[in-house]
Amino acid sequence: MTGPSTIIDPRDDVLGRSRVTDTPELEAFYEELAARNAGAFWKRANAIEPWEPATRYRPTLWRYAEMRAMCLRALDLVRPDEAGRRVVTLLNDSDAGRENVAVCGWLFSGMQAMRPGEITPAHKHTASAHRFIMEGKGAYTVVDGHHITLGANDYVLTPNGCWHDHGVAADGEVSIWQDGLDIPLMNSLETNFYAVYDQPAQTAAYPADDLPLTYGGAALRPEGVAAWEKPYSPVMVYRWEAVRDALLNLAKVSVGSPFDGHMMRYANPLTGGWALQTMGAHMRMLPGGFRGKAHRHTGNVVYNVARGRGCSIIGGQRYDWQTHDIFCVPAWTWHEHVNLDAAEEAFLFSFNDFPVMEALGVRIEEPFPKNDGHQICAS
Amino acid sequence: MTGPSTIIDPRDDVLGRSRVTDTPELEAFYEELAARNAGAFWKRANAIEPWEPATRYRPTLWRYAEMRAMCLRALDLVRPDEAGRRVVTLLNDSDAGRENVAVCGWLFSGMQAMRPGEITPAHKHTASAHRFIMEGKGAYTVVDGHHITLGANDYVLTPNGCWHDHGVAADGEVSIWQDGLDIPLMNSLETNFYAVYDQPAQTAAYPADDLPLTYGGAALRPEGVAAWEKPYSPVMVYRWEAVRDALLNLAKVSVGSPFDGHMMRYANPLTGGWALQTMGAHMRMLPGGFRGKAHRHTGNVVYNVARGRGCSIIGGQRYDWQTHDIFCVPAWTWHEHVNLDAAEEAFLFSFNDFPVMEALGVRIEEPFPKNDGHQICAS
Amino acid sequence: MTGPSTIIDPRDDVLGRSRVTDTPELEAFYEELAARNAGAFWKRANAIEPWEPATRYRPTLWRYAEMRAMCLRALDLVRPDEAGRRVVTLLNDSDAGRENVAVCGWLFSGMQAMRPGEITPAHKHTASAHRFIMEGKGAYTVVDGHHITLGANDYVLTPNGCWHDHGVAADGEVSIWQDGLDIPLMNSLETNFYAVYDQPAQTAAYPADDLPLTYGGAALRPEGVAAWEKPYSPVMVYRWEAVRDALLNLAKVSVGSPFDGHMMRYANPLTGGWALQTMGAHMRMLPGGFRGKAHRHTGNVVYNVARGRGCSIIGGQRYDWQTHDIFCVPAWTWHEHVNLDAAEEAFLFSFNDFPVMEALGVRIEEPFPKNDGHQICAS
């Protein structure tokens, strides 16, 4: 009499994989192991060493029209001092997403609206954060005493361990932004620390926008200022106009990527590397009528449509998007992007966990090998 | 009428934390959000942003006498070609450990016995592996064609992506070692790839032990050999005698660490950094009668007693150990080590996920602040 | 009877310096040593190990009005194809300068005028070069197939080992620029190699200005383009307008350096380091009425007045300057800069050998310690 086999996939029936058929002796052995906080590796080997990753997350899209309305409703329902942060959380449409409070992979994302004169109480955490501004006027953030003004489509950092508070100036307008954080990663690594500041808000300790004005020159490095020794970008905020112009310049002289069109990384100008240690961000420009090819890679990506309309085929499903819609592409999932406007460029902001993949030696990528690089779309 | 509060800890009742009392309006809002793959951040903020990490893992100890017997029994129960790897898995005594097949945190560990003439079929994976040899004669591993001989208390690498197979020479003796891998981390990051080699074993492509003989000189770098451009240590194996002697030398001129006695990192001699990208390892020597102070830190550590007898107080509980017992210290858990032999040194091997903590900017540590640095032991 | 002493400075009469008085026995010994390609260290120790550097170079200033006239006269006197490069060399007013064809230290500098339609024949060398454009229209350089257009006050690279040729477009205007090279350093190190291209000029292999358009975004890094693996900046040209604006931005939020006012390094955006391996360059802005303090440092600096009028006190002598005058500050010589216009900013471009000083561990600097930081001016 024999019990079940450890083979869970036809490919497993090969030397180098577990191909054990359980016997009563083995089952008795398994029980003895269990009594000693132990197990038989071969019982679970094929499951915990898959041939390739199979994500627990699903492509998910959030329409700006709907989510914006939700954010605005929250304005009336809770006060920021009471909520801590009056954020609407984006939950991946999967058990993993709902359980881990994750937008995709170990990434968190939320949307936040603020009224003129409101502030988010000052605090800090080991989770890193960054923000992409979608609309409004007069928004700002204060990071370790540096006051940073924010406009639409700007991208701003709140690195690991920095005190921060946000607000909208009294003479501004209701502002809405997307937050990205690695809270789920920090929790999964059991490295999440939190502290509140001893004042509701920081007093700016430097002239407004001192960091972007100091470090924001192209291929220039300030001298005669204190050495920057932090492991993140000193620029702090990346202005939309500058990013857009850089992409338009790049497009004049480059054919671009078949997958991403023209793409710029928000970088640390002192190292050329990522702006933060655990999350990266890009802006890409898809020329009018661009039809990208499909690829897949490790790491998770959350997109925000900075401008334009188009669609993405993700895991064989089509997702149509327009300005400020948000969607995600889970790890190792085929995806391709299309600009549905024949004449106008589309701009896609995105953030990701590629710095984690690179730091751990597992940033892996491959192009879609068939059908001239295009998925067969199910929908 | 009001619903439950979001406060989950007395410390949460402060500006900067979520302190919302639910109302019917809010509950209606939550339902609308849920229908849109969204949620209210403040409902779960205090839970997902704890004041400090609270580990899901428990200190666990495996006695060598017992586990050795289990490994030897496995020799008769399954064949290596059938099991893939005839490994007894060490499962942390916690739900997380059993669910994730983890020894502690996102680390995997197992014990493996092999008879003379047996081999483990060749394969590779993105998970990194390393091994600590506990007993035997004639064991070897082959890593990307480099044949490496192994003796008791040697430490050997099988880096991310390298083809590897293991065996014991026909004229050797039954050998037992401990495996450490980051399989759970690779699964949690959805970056785990696996492949089998097209032969049962690799043919050695280089003279035996060429890598340790080439790169194993102290503070010397070979010239006239091909440049080493891999992101891991070229030494591949670290011999017990050399590590022991280095610790004895260090002890002659250093007072050592109050927490760890005299300690050496197994390093990459070309960078001074960790030998692998995702896991580190150390050997420490506790002088006779050493009574270490307590500290805690992010990251998980799995110990193997290379030699000696002592105890460790972990999270307030005492764990006695002797040669080749294995135990673990979960993240952010107080721990201190004691050498119970007044005259003889104790040697503790350990491996950890500190390279992950460092790469992601969250390697954090603190000494026990009270009672002259010693925990009050519960047992 | 005793001979001369080895003391050459009153400070030498101290333990640790050579204080030998020659004797007939010693003189006989010296002769025996000389016969064996040897000598007595103590005879020359105090000379070759000075208490501090004493430069062989002198501050020197070249008036643009005069040098411009010389360059224009050269247009009629030699043809570029005959001269190789029709450059007027700036020779430091010292024996070392004239002997080594050096502007200051191991740096070379020259001025070059070109007529529309002229080209400098293509060639390469291990000496690195960079240029600062002073006037004209339609000038360009081609570096390893990359065509780069040049305007007034732009700064452009021709790194070590790159094929390069220069010219002025047929519809341009007579253009004048300053060249900086490390020819003397390469000769002193016996590492100077030279080659001529097999065509008079390179054919542009890329769209015009592809490198600055690709890499010239502020704190942005292009993705989807071939990896840049050269040890120098990919930007190649730094536009005057962008540099000026970056300095104006910096001045809004920084008090600046007491020595240099507001200063930007022309940097490699992929590393934050110098644009070239052996020479650095800066633009500094001295606010209206700025009166800098004096300091001195290792390394040599050659200035070109991008705009404005002022003076510099160098080694106690005053040198007045106006737009496009060139002057130099030798190593370890006190210097301070003054903007003589109370209202208008002055802009000073400079290049230097600081990357050499840093790479070799000898970048050393000190402020003038007396008289509130100002030299007593001799003139």
Added chain:
Amino acid sequence: MTGPSTIIDPRDDVLGRSRVTDTPELEAFYEELAARNAGAFWKRANAIEPWEPATRYRPTLWRYAEMRAMCLRALDLVRPDEAGRRVVTLLNDSDAGRENVAVCGWLFSGMQAMRPGEITPAHKHTASAHRFIMEGKGAYTVVDGHHITLGANDYVLTPNGCWHDHGVAADGEVSIWQDGLDIPLMNSLETNFYAVYDQPAQTAAYPADDLPLTYGGAALRPEGVAAWEKPYSPVMVYRWEAVRDALLNLAKVSVGSPFDGHMMRYANPLTGGWALQTMGAHMRMLPGGFRGKAHRHTGNVVYNVARGRGCSIIGGQRYDWQTHDIFCVPAWTWHEHVNLDAAEEAFLFSFNDFPVMEALGVRIEEPFPKNDGHQICAS
């Protein structure tokens, strides 16, 4: 009527080189330039931009028997406190060598004998130094308070800026070593600073040999000790036995370099790079009967025969050597090494200025292209 041509080599008669024939107008122009601290580049271009380096130095060999005698005679002729350092300087057999007090290129070398109980007064300088011990017992050096014991064929550092004094213990024996410094380089760069200590000798501030005992483990890095943040190797001394054994190990598994046999760099174990910023050092082992091929490279190399007898063909001339003879190979000069003992290994220590060449991007090398890689020997 025409004057002399600028062509100085038949290869110069090509587009891209200076090919100007002087005219009376040009000569008048040259005079006007000279009056303005300027010159015509084309007049000297071909001279200062040679097709390839032509060294000013000559291969030179110093016999140990003779030089040892000179060093011992110096013991009686001057006292160390009077001489500062009682060193016999090795002068390259060339005008450049004698003028610059150089052994080869910008390198200095000397030989120093000390009697038991003698000390060299403590001092420091920006010039870096290292030493190779040739004979004796009880020699030591003290570097920034670290006392380091020295034996025959050990290699020891005295990095840039460190306080140092040397001596031989009272119960030791007369000791002789070779010093290598970059004094000429520091002078040529005008970066040479010197200071004397306020005591004749340093008091050891650490246990004897603490640095080699702490950092001398192979591929191990001490933890729990203060971070090492200096830009040079913490090992300080490299023991002969360990270096010899590492070479014997390497020889078991490597074919070696056709030029240098088996070769190890004295490395910084924290970076894999050179031990000092401006000078490197190697030990090479030539197997019995080894006949190396010829190559040439930028940079200068000074050899000390650690053990054995052989010859080197340098620039077409044969130089025979035996234990502790010293010889040099100037930049870009063909050279090949032969072990004249068919059975015994020869060991050649050498030091060089390769770190300078690498830091400045001009480390260039080529094999001898003819005659199966062997020069035609003139002698």
